[in-house]
Amino acid sequence: MVYFPTLTEFRKLATGPANLIPVYREFAADLETPVSVYLKLMSEVGPSFLLESVEGGEQVGRYSFVGVNPRGMISLNGRSVTDQRTNHTETRELAEGEDLLDVIKAELGRFTPADLPGLPRFQGGAVGYLGYDVVRYFEKLPETAVSVLDIPDAVFLLADTLVVFDHARHRLILLANARVNGDVEASYVDAIQRIEQVSEKLLRPLPAIPQKRWG
DSSP states (O other), X not given: OOOBSOHHHHHHHTTSSOSEEEEEEEEEOTTOOHHHHHHHHTTSSSOOEEEOOEETTTEEOSEEEEEOSOSEEEEEETTEEEEEESSOEEEEEOOTTOOHHHHHXXXXXXXXXXXXXXXOSOOSEEEEEEOGGGGGGTSOOOOOOOOOSOSOSEEEEEEOEEEEEETTTTEEEEEEXXXXXXXXXXXXXXXXXXXXXXXXXXXXXXXXXXXXXXX
């Protein structure tokens, strides 16, 4: 299997300033669609997403993105923000003058991504939504609405494992971001293992009945 960058190239990138390095491999995309890939991967641990792009209101954009197994999820309920990771969950109240976007910016600001040629501009990050009532964090509005839906006001997944469709090149890119935090080779191997897990699932046939998932 050919992975980019190579371990030697990865070691050089890991010397800085980047501390987040995308590792990837490519396939021909002749037999898959974004929807078929999503259906095969939606049983992965944690929430997932499918992002499609449109240009000019009618033309399908160059890239489609399927994200699985995010490294975390940040959600907002009222003024309570919950940061959920694989091994722990932390909930706190927003500070005075703080909003959810400040929390997201602080999280993303911890990383300096490597810029590798040939990849789309989006290689992972925060993917989610802001609910209608979140506007109150940015404008002074009366709080007259009563919440009757048991859903967060906002949710953002911290995506770092992606399947990218390059429709222009008819290629499928399996990408995992490696966080450089000490053992460089271990970070590289972990990214490759995540790619292999996704690759194995893509070789399976489509599930007969799609599993019902939230998110």
